[in-house]
Amino acid sequence: MRPGQVRANVKPVQPPFSPVLLLGMALKPVRPALLQPVFDGVLKMLRRRHPDILDRMADYASKPVCINPVDLPFVILLDPNPDDPRLTVRREIDPQEVAATIHGPLEVLLALAEGKVDGDALFFTRRLVIEGDTEVVVALRNAIDGAGIDLINDISAELGPLARPFRSCASAAVDLLGRIQDDIETLRTALIAPAVKDSNAQNARITQLEAELKTLRKAARRGGVA
Amino acid sequence: MTAKLTLGPVLFNWKPETLRDFYFRIADEAPVDTVHVGEVVCSKRTPFFEPYIASVVERLHAAGKEVVLSSLALIMSEREMAAARDLASDADLLVEANDISVAAITAGRPFVAGALLNVYNEGTLATLESMGAIRVCLPAELSGDAIAALATAAKSEIEIQAFGRLPLAISARCYAARARQLTKDACQYVCADDPDGMEVETLDEIPFLAVNGTQTMSSHYMDLLPDLVSLRARGVSRFRLWPQNVDMVAVSALFRAVLDGRMAVAEAEDRLAGLCPGVQFANGYVHGRAGHLFVEDDE
Amino acid sequence: MTTAQPAPAPLTRPELVCPAGTPAALKSAIDAGADCVYVGFRDETNARNFPGLNFNRRELAEGIEYAHGKGAKVLVAVNTFPRAGQPEIWHRAVADCDELKADAVILADIGLIDHAARHHPNLRLHLSVQAAASNPDAIRFYADRYGIKRVVLPRVLTVQEIAEVNARIAPIETEVFVFGGLCVMAEGRCALSSYATGQSPNINGACSPASDVRYTETNEGITSELGGFTINKFAHTEPAGYPTLCKGRFIANDKASYLFEEPTSLNTLAILPDLIRAGVTAFKIEGRQRGRAYVAAVVGAFRQGVDAVLAGKSLPDIDLDRITEGGKQTTGAYEKAWR
Secondary structure, eight states: OOTTTTTTTTTSSOSSSSHHHHHHHHHHHHHHOOOOOOOHHHHHHHHHHHHHHHHTTTTTTTTTTTEEEETTTTTTEEEOOOSSOOOESOOOOOOGGSSSSEEEEEEHHHHOOOOOOOOHHHHHHHHEEEEEEEHHHHHHHHHHHHHHHHHHHHOOOOOOHHHHHHHHHHOOOOOOOHHHHHHHHHHHHHHHHHHHHHHHHHHHHHHHHHHHHHHHHHHHHHOOOO | OOOOOEOOOOSSOHHHHHHHHHHHHHHHHOOEEEEEEOOOOGGGGGGHHHHHHHHHHHHHHTTTTTEEEEOOOOSHHHHHHHHHHHHHHHHSSEEESSSSHHHTTTTTTTTOTTTTOOOOOOOHHHHHHTEEEEEEETTTTOOOOHHHHHHHHHSSSSEEEEEEEEEEEEEOHHHHHHHTTSSSOOOOOOOOOOTTOEEEOOOOOOEEEETTEEEEEEEEEEOOOGGHHHHHTOOOEEEEOOOOOOOOHHHHHHHHHTTTTTSSHHHHHHHHHHHHHTOEOOGGGGTSSOOOOSSOOOO | OOOOOOOOOOOOOOEEEEOOOSSSHHHHHHHHTOSEEEEOOOSSSSSTTTTSSSHHHHHHHHHHHHHTTTEEEEEEESSOOOTTTTHHHHHHHHHHHHHOOEEEEOOHHHHHHHHHHHHHHOOOEEGGGGGEEEEEOHHHHHHHHHOOOOOEEOOTTTTHHHHHHHHHHSSEEEEEEEEEEOOOOEEEOOOOHHHHHHHOOHHHHHHSOGGGGEEESSEEEEEEEEEEEEEEETTTTTTOOOOOOOSSSSTTEEEEEEOOOSOOOEGGGHHHHHHHHTSEEEEOOOOTTTTHHHHHHHHHHHHHHHHHTTTTTTOOOOOGGGGGGGOOOOOOSSSGGGG
């Protein structure tokens, strides 16, 4: 394996327990090809409304990037060649095919695309993991951040007369997601409560053992025999 | 005319008597044309060697060496500036400016622009020359092409760093003190424990850098023996040897011999390795590569 | 006994100078309360020559129009050192700033400053931090010779030293960094990056460039490398950092440590009143390479902070931990103990 590449069965970021993860589970039987038209639409929108993105990626035309929403059962392949850019949805990807991979929960990836969160901060706190060619990822991050994407605005602008119904649907969906997120959080807490309790008890036990070990070591240093 | 050799200032904190004896031996035995004296790295070290400077300069002059007084590289206080003014007021000796303020206060008199000034292009070179620079030691990270372009444009002598640990960075913070959980103000002069710099390795225990108080240096020694002749042909008139804790008389003799065509590069390289046991050498910068690399020959 | 305290001198309102790596960030900064933004062209003429970042000429023209429309200024950093024999793109950059009516250019190289002063006499010149002018004599050299109006002070001085410098160089203005990434070496005088990678801040405009960075996932955590040298290893539970050379973990005297500096960000919110009293003209926020979210958060916080100090109110308590490197903060060289 080359350094910096994804091992086949490693998930560098654990997917958070979220509505997206549930959606991902629901999407598992769906063939990625069925989702492709959505991504064709997104690419069309990006090319029309944010030509700067490909412009900023011009030096990295031959470096495809894999975007891996860790809570969904598919990955997205971005080929930034300005003459023939592609956004392809696939079940999985061979690391050899791409210059770099970005792993993160969908929610984080979308917030990043809209410039609502700081990519460096996400990386520092490990909510985002990048592998492979760091340069192309930095370029993509900067290009997207610089575009000023606002997904709801951008998509509704593409929809013409359907914009208004889309907007109200979208904001209702965002509200709904927010509320589901709260419920899910409650559910998650309830589900993992016993495990947390166990783990807390274990931690306390480890702390106690460490303290005992320290005392023993000190004694050993001072007196030769513990 | 053949190229000249300069012995740069001793960047480390050597014991004053050791330093004095080092210069006496250089005066008596080393085939170098110019010798720099003076504290470049940390003003806290300055007082210790001061009593010996006059006798060292005298001995070097008596041996026919040109003596240059080197200034501090990072001047942050009025006390340090006053010391620099003092240095610049010495009408008898050439001063090496390692901070632009020192070049400014020499006002119209001849001076040497030091390796720690940023001379990257013809415009800056011309400005320093117009201020009085008669010799310019170029920054370490320049490529051979940049060196050649500057040598072509220069009215002054162009000097480049040819041997020793490269001074890579200077800071207000003292890392020799920090490594020992001390602050700079209460440093106990711990940098004196590392007469050749404190080795800094990566977490994989690969030698990488060296710390000399507030200065960060390369772990590798620069070695331009294989490049001397071609750089001379590209217009470099002087080569600077940074003093290390090795036999600098023997080192300078190797550089002199290769420049004079009296010794093959391969033999000089072997002997240099013998003089610097355990040292890795580098010349990447002049080949336009990363500084730590050693490039045998350009493709 | 009570005596009347002499009225304190009225505080001068410092300008808030904010980073913008893209037009979107420029708008974010201005909308969040920036008095000035600083930007660079998309090439090696500036010290944040990062992939996908910075402005082309059209974007700069539009950015200047947007800023001026909102009463803000645009400063353009042309703060790398022109290559010997090839100064054209640097000269072009300065000429374009003049033509596009940038409010100032931020320069570091003596030769380029000389060129700008000769050929663009009406262009306002600021001295970049990359020039590392750390004392009054150095600063006056640039002012007397080239008419530099403002100097960005290197991050080596304490607040006390900054106040002394200001007293000696008036009316030359000073600008100091108040937040963001922190060089621990004197800026513009550091070749660590080129030693490891061949790419230098002074020549190429990039320190520890992304092209030479590699992260490797191991069972123990992440290893970050620069130019093939291991700069750090992070356990899975530890916050990671970008492998900037001087924020790496190294072994010296048989001990592994953050020898130069920890992964940390400068944050001076708590000492803003001292910096204002030191007579600083402008407060600079680092981070043209960070995104809009960073710009909006930091600019907003410092806008509130500066306004509070000037209104005589107590400092707002704003937590910027989540956007700092390694989740850590420092006041850096502004306090003497840092040294």
